[in-house]
Amino acid sequence: MAGEHTDLNYLNHERGIKSWLLTLDHKRIGIMYLVSVMIAFALGGVMALLVRTELAFKGETMMEADTYNQVFTLHGAIMVFLFIIPSVPAALGNFFLPIMLGAKDVAFPKLNLASYYIYVLGTIFTIVAILVGHVDTGWTFYTPYSARADSSVVWMTMGVFILGFSSILTGVNFVATVHKMRAPGLVWTRLPLFIWGIYATAVIQVLATPVLAITLFLLAMEKVLTIGIFDPQLGGDPVLFQHFFWFYSHPAVYIMILPGMAVVNELIATFSQRKIFGYMFVAMSSVALALLGFLVWGHHMFTSGMSEYATMVFSALTFLVAIPSGVKVFNWVATLYQGSISLASPMLYALGFIALFTIGGLTGLFLGTLSVDIHLHDTYFVVAHFHYVMVGGTVFGFLGGIHYWWPKMTGRMYNETTARWAFALVFTGFNVTFFSQFVMGSQGMPRRYYDYLDQFQPLHMTSSGGAYILGVGFLVMTVMFIQSLRSGAQAPANPWASAGYEWQTTSPPHPHNFAVDPEMTRGPYDYHLCTDEELFDGLRAPEEPAAEHAA
């Protein structure tokens, strides 16, 4: 019984491995997801380092071309399906969505645990495909090659199919939770922007992922039954596969980036100690991105033989995406203005996000322009753009979120100085790796190639060097977090003096999130309405927050 604990929390109220594996507590499930996606991230990261090592020098460096094809495929598939898609929603979202709603759990806790095990099952399929097979199609599985390649492609696609259902069920759960589980007083206009972002993501997860599922199912059927839908030899249409694939995978880009943006909202507000500028615009821009995301898939296929009219429409719609993205960046910067800014490590990631996402977003417009895309299509420019959005955006948001909520999740503080060093390494390494790829791409270096011309040698070398800096940065961060778990100082309830709802419970939270059912009487960014008690950071006497950096 938990009776003897005076500091009852979700970590100590039950013990033993079974209490974790069979838990219905969204916080524990969130932690299990967090550990799993971090393992996937490490695996995908090793693959990335192998790719960059091979490319550091011309010709064969350490593996054959055939192996290289498999390694970049695994890098892409692991990072996209096993890491980025579940990263923020399934890990941080699971942990914080119910808390920020003032709920005791998600609407369907059993379904939540089932999603986790479906994720594990999908991962097993994927790993089996890696171990026994020979998957070298790239993460996009384009037909007709994928329909004729090694049969382990079927295992891999089945793995991704299963992972898709994990994602769908998580989405169903979150949408229902946001609609039905809000605490009294938590009207939609008071919803934390993290919730708005996760909510928009969940809608895409529910509506887009099934299309990927049926696409991969058809691909598997193409191989097993040769139904002749995608293989031109049987009268099928490979471009149809691309339409299907991108009908999911463009919205999937928003499944990946919206949660990153969602985290950044919280970071910017907390570390500026200020209400988010234009709250409703930021909230609605998430919804707009989710909807627009469904209308632009054709921009991946400008060179695939679509009709010219279709390409024009897709290009124009793609430009529209810039509007809600721009709204977000504008509002974040406007929130910083006259805020009382603290440059704590989570905030560094948030600012890094804004800078890198802006570069990633603007280069997206290059690619959305028909004439320019003819030149840049399938070059390193696309690779760099994608990584600026996905790593500079999502991963930075995710890391910022982990730093920010670490004290809440684990009840421990981490070493801030080390955290800043890790950030410096990650930020530098990232830019060195991928900025050089923008340059190479604009000069015509094709993506996925095993070898290259002499002229690209220096830039490839630079990019690989950057990848190693990035790797060291992650290593430092890992050591820092492990150290925090072992010997970090006890975290107070609200170390960042945030007005966010989740900081009003203990660190780590009570098994039911709040010891007393909360009732929201103010918004999550209403610093002017907070009592000193609510903003007390546990370190110093309550006072007007941070003077040093005030503008």
Added chain:
Amino acid sequence: MTTEAVASSAPPGGDHHHDSGHHGPEFLAHHFDTPVQQFDAAKLGMWLFLAQEVLFFSGLFVAYAVFRNWYPAAFSVGSHLLDWRMGALNTVVLLLSSFTAAMAVRSSQQGNQKQTSTYLIITIVCAFAFMVVKYFEYSHKIHVGILPGSLWNPTAEGLEEVKAAAATSYVGEGLPYHIRTFFGIYFVMTGLHGIHVLVGIGVFIWILKRNMRGEFTREHFTAVDISALYWHLVDLIWIYLFPLLYLID
């Protein structure tokens, strides 16, 4: 100077309940406040799942549209190879089962446990009947080698059937190459639909068991309600599949 935020001043006792005493009936899960909230959440969840199902099948319908547009002759002959009487029979069977599923919800809302069981049993029997008809259709096609893609390998009997079908279709004579694409789509669409029917059978057997144990009451019939919702969708998909596959001119 306080040491803790307001909400965190937890009562140290072992009581897992927040405000003990007010929590409602036994079927109410701990994280819901009221039965209505629990019911609404479940229903919304099922509707979202159905939206997901519609998009899942949408890919197949798009593929159908593309290839019917590309190979109209093959689709016409392929359709005439299917026995519309079998399809029609299955349509009637499924419609009936949808009706009994709806009646099961109604009687469970009225707390009529026996009647609910009867309706559930009829629903299950209909679903089985559907699968039996489907089995005869499939096994005949496999027997005569009318199969998708490169598996297409009609026996002499199969070829006769194809010729007869071509004669009754607008194509008249000849053997459009892409009949095999039609059968690729036919087998995938009806196969996936069939899997949904099988899942439905499993769900209804489970619901029937729970009903016989008396788990459902006037106040608590959520599972019956949302299972029937699922079943209506399975029915609805068939309503589209039947004319699109069996009734092409």
